[in-house]
Amino acid sequence: MADAHKLISATSTIADAPRAPAILAAAPPAAAIRIAGGIAGVALSLVVWFGSFGLPVAVQQSVAIAAFMIVFWATEPIELHLTGLIGCYLFWALGVAEFGTAFGGFARETPWFLLGAFLLGMMATRTGLAVRLGYLILSRVGASYSRILLGMILVDFCLTFLVPSGIARVFILASLAAGVIDAFHVQRGNIGRGLFLVLTYSATLFDKMIIAGAVSILARGIIVDVGGVPVEWSRWALACLPGDLVTILACWAFTLWLFPPEKPQLPGGGDVLRERVRQMGPLSAAEWRNVAIMVAAVGLWSTDFVHQLSPAVIGVGVGLVACLPLVGVLDREDFKRVNFPMLIFMGTVLSMGAVLTETGALTLLTNGLFERMAPFLQGTVATVATLYAGTFVYHLAVGEDTVVIGTLLPLLLNFASQHGMNPLAVGMIATIASAGKLFVYQSGVLVAGYSFGYFEAKDLMKIGLVLTIVEAVVVLLLVSLYWPMLGLYLRQP
Numbered sequence: 001m002a003d004a005h006k007l008i009s010a011t012s013t014i015a016d017a018p019r020a021p022a023i024l025a026a027a028p029p030a031a032a033i034r035i036a037g038g039i040a041g042v043a044l045s046l047v048v049w050f051g052s053f054g055l056p057v058a059v060q061q062s063v064a065i066a067a068f069m070i071v072f073w074a075t076e077p078i079e080l081h082l083t084g085l086i087g088c089y090l091f092w093a094l095g096v097a098e099f100g101t102a103f104g105g106f107a108r109e110t111p112w113f114l115l116g117a118f119l120l121g122m123m124a125t126r127t128g129l130a131v132r133l134g135y136l137i138l139s140r141v142g143a144s145y146s147r148i149l150l151g152m153i154l155v156d157f158c159l160t161f162l163v164p165s166g167i168a169r170v171f172i173l174a175s176l177a178a179g180v181i182d183a184f185h186v187q188r189g190n191i192g193r194g195l196f197l198v199l200t201y202s203a204t205l206f207d208k209m210i211i212a213g214a215v216s217i218l219a220r221g222i223i224v225d226v227g228g229v230p231v232e233w234s235r236w237a238l239a240c241l242p243g244d245l246v247t248i249l250a251c252w253a254f255t256l257w258l259f260p261p262e263k264p265q266l267p268g269g270g271d272v273l274r275e276r277v278r279q280m281g282p283l284s285a286a287e288w289r290n291v292a293i294m295v296a297a298v299g300l301w302s303t304d305f306v307h308q309l310s311p312a313v314i315g316v317g318v319g320l321v322a323c324l325p326l327v328g329v330l331d332r333e334d335f336k337r338v339n340f341p342m343l344i345f346m347g348t349v350l351s352m353g354a355v356l357t358e359t360g361a362l363t364l365l366t367n368g369l370f371e372r373m374a375p376f377l378q379g380t381v382a383t384v385a386t387l388y389a390g391t392f393v394y395h396l397a398v399g400e401d402t403v404v405i406g407t408l409l410p411l412l413l414n415f416a417s418q419h420g421m422n423p424l425a426v427g428m429i430a431t432i433a434s435a436g437k438l439f440v441y442q443s444g445v446l447v448a449g450y451s452f453g454y455f456e457a458k459d460l461m462k463i464g465l466v467l468t469i470v471e472a473v474v475v476l477l478l479v480s481l482y483w484p485m486l487g488l489y490l491r492q493p
Contacts, residue, residue, distance in 0.1 A: 037075020041068045058359040061096045066352055066361070073403040080403070081341040084348025097355045105350025109312035110221025111343045114214060116315030117164035118338045120297065123322045123329050124162040125172060127286045129294075132277075133158060134176045139274045145191060145261035148180055150252045152195055156202045157248060161298055164212035166203040166445035173199040174452055179276070181454075192454040194259035197463050200449025201437075202251050204401070205471070207445070208435045209240035209247070211301075211311060218346055219405050219431040220311070226353060226362075227413040227423025233301040233311035235486070239428065242482055243474045250470045258462050286329045293322055293329075342402075349406035356410070366414040374419065380490055383421075384429060384476045387412070391433035392468065401434045401443050425483065425490045432475055436468035 045068035053060060069087035073080055092102035105111070124130040134155045141151035156173060163169050177195040207213025211220050211233050220231045283291070297318040301311055322328040323335060356362040376386045391412075395404045409430055416426040438461050440446045446460065479490055 033075055034077040037071060038077030041071030041075070041077070044068070044071060055364070056360065058096060059361045059364055061094065062091065062355050062359040062361045063365065065090045065094075065096065066356060069348075069352055070403075070407050073400070073407065074398045076399075079341065080400070081344035081348065084345050084352075088348050088351045091351070091355050097358060101351075101354050101358050103347070103351055104354040105352075106347040108221055108225060108347075108350050109310060109316075110217060110350060111347045113221070113312035113315045114217050114343055114346055115338065116312070116317070116319030117212065117214075117217060118343075119319030119322050119330065119335075120294070120315070121163040121165045121168045122334055122337065123290055123293065124159075125168060126334060127284070127290045127329050128280070129287045129290045130159055130163055130169075130172045131175065132280055132283075132287070133162070134173065135276050135280070138176065138180070139277050144265050145194075145263065146252075146256060149194060149198060149255060150248075152177065152199050153202050153248050153251050156199055157206055157244065160203075160206045160210050160212050162294055164207075164217075166207045166213050166443075167448045169203050170200055170445055170448045173203075174449070177454075178452075188454075189262050190259040191261050191263065193459055194255045194261070196449055196452060196454035197259070197459055198251050198255045200446060200455075201460070201463055201467065202247070203449075204437065204443050204445045205247050205251070205435045205467070206244070208431050209237075209244050211236050214342060214346070215401050215405050215434060216431055218349065218402060219409060219427055221346070221350060222353065222405070222409045223413065223423055223427040225350060226357070226410045227417065227427060229422075229424050231311075231424060231427075232304050233314075234303065234305050235488070236428065237302070239478070239483055239486055239488055240432070243432070243471075243478055246474050247467075247471070250467060254466045254470075255463065258466070259459070289327065289329055290322075293318055345402070346406075349402075352406075353410045362410060362414050363418075366411050366418070370411065370415045373415070377419065377421075380480050381476065383490060384479050385472075387426065387429045388433040388436075388472050388475060391430045392436050395434055395437070395442060396439075399441050401437075404434050405431060421491055422489055425479065425488055429475055429479065432471060436464070436471055438464040438468070 045064045048067055049061060049064035051060075055063075065087055068090075069083055072078065072083040088102050088105075091097045092099050096102070100107075137155045137158065138148060138151045141147040141154070152173065155176070156169060159169050159172065163172065174196070177192070177199055181192045181195065208216050208219075211217060211231075216236075220236070223229060223231050297314060300307070300309060300314045300318075304311060304314070323330045353362070356365070373386060373390070377383045391404070391408065394408050395401065398404050398407065409427060412426055412430055413423045416423050437443055437446060440450045440457060440460060449455075450457075450460070483489065
């Protein structure tokens, strides 16, 4: 019983931690990099704008502004959404594009899909349903460290459907992990290191294999807009299902291998976790409404191949239902806490793509940057390896995974269309590849997990290197063997 009280105390302490924006603000890039990036972005933009390159005026001017946006996004001298708004304003104010194109990304469904995802995640967090589900799963997997670790990964995967935000899931799971660590009586060591590493890293992986997190939602929007093909939530989830299973087992096995526990068993056994479940009591009315709303959402997403409703339409609609009086569980204060800067950032990314497409700059950039890739794209193995490795290296250089997808994917999809490849398959490969990370700066999710202080940068590099290789093999097997069974081919039939 004493262990149970410690568990509950630790949970409440971590649950009151600052939310994601505060955590991210606490670990910005180095000041020198920000300043250098700002100078480089402005200088590059001016050189391209005023240079003599023999290009059509509209193409050269749109590339100049896009170069400013990409460099500023990569180095973050100012916030991502502010950079995006400045870029869109320049497209409009300098006559590069009409207002409807310069800010056209906000008329796409992607930012609004993300709004629905945020509302759904907030609903599961506010009612306590996400934490309850976590403890229910952990209380049933067993009391050994090995089983608790596997349970944590399973909770992360299940919560991806309830809380479509990796950062939000990190905070929810951190409360569970902190309680378990305290019950083990080992505050610093491999137990805490392994639990926090796996809950953090697996969150970045699952966000790409299900259209749930900001990156996969953005990728879906770009595939639809630039690739010109429909993207069903159910098809994406089914195409990645074997990868999910392998990822769960790989995260579990390699974390145990790299970070063996100091104590194999939880003192007091599973009673510690079951006591936490008993303390939570029966499901509240708000939780029951939450369950009903989430069942409706997942049910509609899973059957979108039948009714043909856009996943974005479903996400926004269900999110708004969660805000209605009597029916939903969110109030006006909850709505104010939505991460609107991320919505703005997504809208500006799509707007930049629309301008580059309209002016013809996207085709020019694609031909200039990827023309030498063609010889490496002759077979399935070579194509997948090139796309995966190229995205991984670009991610190392650019940093934040949303920026990677927002800036690289339009070019890749344009290139894919020109060379007879399936935009959906190429987009999914690049999206999954963006989950491979070695350093904290590459994702806000990693920053959130790192901020709790249970693991170091070298620990992240170890698990990141191993899982990146595993995911590369998984993608190759999916593309070669499994996707053709679903009618999803790398090259157009």
